[in-house]
Amino acid sequence: MTALSDVSTHAMASARWRISEVAFWVLALACAFLFPSRYLIMTDIVRLGLFALSLDLILGYAGIVSLGHAAFFGVGAYSAGLLALHGIINEPVIALVAAGLVAAVLGFLTSFLVIRGVDLTRLMVTLGIALLLEALAERFSDITGGTDGLQGIEMQPILGLFAFDMFGKTGLFYSLIVLFILFLFARRVVHSPFGLSLRAIRNNPLRAAAIGIPVNRRLIAVYALAAFYAGIAGALFTQTTALASLDVFSFERSADLMLVLVIGGTGYLYGGLIGAVVFKMLQELFQSITPQYWLFWIGLVLVVIVMVGRARIHRWVLFVPNLIIRQFAGRRAAVAMPEGDAP
Amino acid sequence: MTIALETRGLEKSFGGLRATRDLSLKVMQGARHALIGPNGAGKTTVINQLTGVLAPNRGRILLEGSDITGLAVHKRVLRGLSRTFQINQLYADLTPLETIGLAVSERMGRGGDWWRRMGTRSDVNAEIAEILSRFHLLDVMTELTSTLPYGKQRLLEIAVAIAARPRVLLLDEPAAGVPESERHDILAAVAALPRDVTVLLIEHDMDLVFSFADRISVLVNGGLLTEGAPDEVARDPQVRAVYLGEAADA
Numbered sequence: 001m002t003a004l005s006d007v008s009t010h011a012m013a014s015a016r017w018r019i020s021e022v023a024f025w026v027l028a029l030a031c032a033f034l035f036p037s038r039y040l041i042m043t044d045i046v047r048l049g050l051f052a053l054s055l056d057l058i059l060g061y062a063g064i065v066s067l068g069h070a071a072f073f074g075v076g077a078y079s080a081g082l083l084a085l086h087g088i089i090n091e092p093v094i095a096l097v098a099a100g101l102v103a104a105v106l107g108f109l110t111s112f113l114v115i116r117g118v119d120l121t122r123l124m125v126t127l128g129i130a131l132l133l134e135a136l137a138e139r140f141s142d143i144t145g146g147t148d149g150l151q152g153i154e155m156q157p158i159l160g161l162f163a164f165d166m167f168g169k170t171g172l173f174y175s176l177i178v179l180f181i182l183f184l185f186a187r188r189v190v191h192s193p194f195g196l197s198l199r200a201i202r203n204n205p206l207r208a209a210a211i212g213i214p215v216n217r218r219l220i221a222v223y224a225l226a227a228f229y230a231g232i233a234g235a236l237f238t239q240t241t242a243l244a245s246l247d248v249f250s251f252e253r254s255a256d257l258m259l260v261l262v263i264g265g266t267g268y269l270y271g272g273l274i275g276a277v278v279f280k281m282l283q284e285l286f287q288s289i290t291p292q293y294w295l296f297w298i299g300l301v302l303v304v305i306v307m308v309g310r311a312r313i314h315r316w317v318l319f320v321p322n323l324i325i326r327q328f329a330g331r332r333a334a335v336a337m338p339e340g341d342a343p
Numbered sequence: 344m345t346i347a348l349e350t351r352g353l354e355k356s357f358g359g360l361r362a363t364r365d366l367s368l369k370v371m372q373g374a375r376h377a378l379i380g381p382n383g384a385g386k387t388t389v390i391n392q393l394t395g396v397l398a399p400n401r402g403r404i405l406l407e408g409s410d411i412t413g414l415a416v417h418k419r420v421l422r423g424l425s426r427t428f429q430i431n432q433l434y435a436d437l438t439p440l441e442t443i444g445l446a447v448s449e450r451m452g453r454g455g456d457w458w459r460r461m462g463t464r465s466d467v468n469a470e471i472a473e474i475l476s477r478f479h480l481l482d483v484m485t486e487l488t489s490t491l492p493y494g495k496q497r498l499l500e501i502a503v504a505i506a507a508r509p510r511v512l513l514l515d516e517p518a519a520g521v522p523e524s525e526r527h528d529i530l531a532a533v534a535a536l537p538r539d540v541t542v543l544l545i546e547h548d549m550d551l552v553f554s555f556a557d558r559i560s561v562l563v564n565g566g567l568l569t570e571g572a573p574d575e576v577a578r579d580p581q582v583r584a585v586y587l588g589e590a591a592d593a
Contacts, residue, residue, distance in 0.1 A: 188458065195457065
């Protein structure tokens with residue numbers, strides 16, 4: 001092979017779909033069909049997964065830490081709620097996009113505060129912005145309904161065809177489709193020169209600027225994009241629950257999101273999705289064992305993850321599936337790679 | 344001959360320390376110009392001002408006649424001023440392929456493309472292949488930069504700077520820390536830089552300076568001590584006193 005064809009093959013290799021990825025989505029769809037009694041929790045997971053995907057875009061790729069990502073989730077949630085409540089945009093999909101755009105505008109405006117400074121500054125600034133919005137939402141109760149939240153939201157059928165049902169079936173498939181589309185988009189973006197330049201900035205901002213990357217402009221762009229994603233997640237929350245209350249801005253929501261990424265890992269897009277599944281399942285499990293002390297167990301799991309190392313745990317978890325796959329598909333095949341080994 | 348890079352009355356102080364004193368420097372087009380000086384003479388401070396990492400307190404910097412004193416780092420790169428770092432500044436989690444690919448994409452104005460996947464532009468790929476092979480990095484192009492031997496990383500450091508296709512290249516101690524066995528590759532890469540690229544070399548290593556440079560400026564305490572052809576500088580008694588004398592002792 002010539003050097004050129006070698007280069008183009010390898011350059012495109014990372015963007016190629018792997019079997020494990022296809023398996024992941026087939027499995028996700030299968031779950032939606034297999035557990036009809038669990039629509040609500042699965043919708044919850046999908047929403048959290050999308051929200052975590054949003055944080056992964058800025059944390060895992062651009063290296064921007066945030067403790068206030070709920071700001072965009074909340075703005076998306078209230079936007080969707082207000083649009084539906086006042087009948088401004090009745091069609092849910094259009095309302096969803098509109099709510100995402102509102103969050104993106106907020107993301108764009110606040111990005112100028114966030115991109116300056118170091119990690120600690122960013123943590124404080126993002127946290128501050130979320131708290132600020134929560135306070136504002138409480139203060140302007142005539143618009144937001146204050147501590148009662150938005151009451152009496154009635155959702156119209158999606159595209160005028162699919163009505164939301166009381167079991168949450170429509171809600172789940174709707175959320176799943178939205179997640180998949182946004183995931184495809186994110187996947188495209190992170191494998192583009194733009195996405196690669198974000199990783200370069202996270203790795204070494206000094207050198208990134210020294211090869212001509214406009215560092216700030218790229219960070220602003222991805223921050224607004226992530227805000228859009230978080231806004232969509234928030235809007236999905238309102239649309240599938242017909243509810244928007246102050247806790248959409250809460251610190252716990254932002255903090256939980258960090259936990260999700262700690263569990264799932266960052267910088268390979270699936271971390272947020274896998275983390276959301278594990279986090280919600282753990283939450284369910286611990287809540288059923290000890291309703292009052294489930295946070296203790298979550299805390300313990302976190303400490304274990306950090307001490308043992310996520311890559312190692314991933315390798316243990318994937319040991320059996322990989323063993324089986326290799327039996328069928330030869331030595332080199334792998335159903336899934338731990339994030340550290342993935343190219 | 345035209346001037347590629349020029350400073351006029353450059354001044355930079357850190358608190359009470361005058362790191363750069365009234366420095367006026369002219370680097371001619373196509374030159375192999377070396378900036379030498381003992382430790383702490385302020386060489387890296389000069390580089391950082393030239394590239395825009397530090398803003399001078401006073402004075403001006405001109406690239407091919409136009410004032411770039413207030414320009415952001417990345418904009419100077421797009422104007423044709425590129426650099427290497429004394430201590431490797433690479434992307435630990437990226438491969439040489441990705442590193443060079445990114446630099447080439449940025450130079451072509453394609454770095455902001457968010458829709459097109461990497462590796463789908465044949466003009467970018469061709470240039471990546473050319474640069475990787477020129478710097479003997481083809482065999483390691485898919486390995487993570489952090490796992491490469493130091494000499495290869497050093498080559499990559501120069502290759503990235505070249506991928507920006509500079510007209511003026513600042514080399515900050517290219518051979519620093521490279522083990523003897525890998526040194527030859529670095530020196531060969533430096534010697535093989537295209538002639539139309541103006542090079543300003545900041546270096547400690549006198550062998551490298553005298554084999555490479557056609558003009559030498561000597562920096563002492565942030566100011567210009569003397570400047571001239573290598574043999575003139577080598578004969579200069581002042582230089583011998585402050586610089587070569589010290590080097591001979593070391």
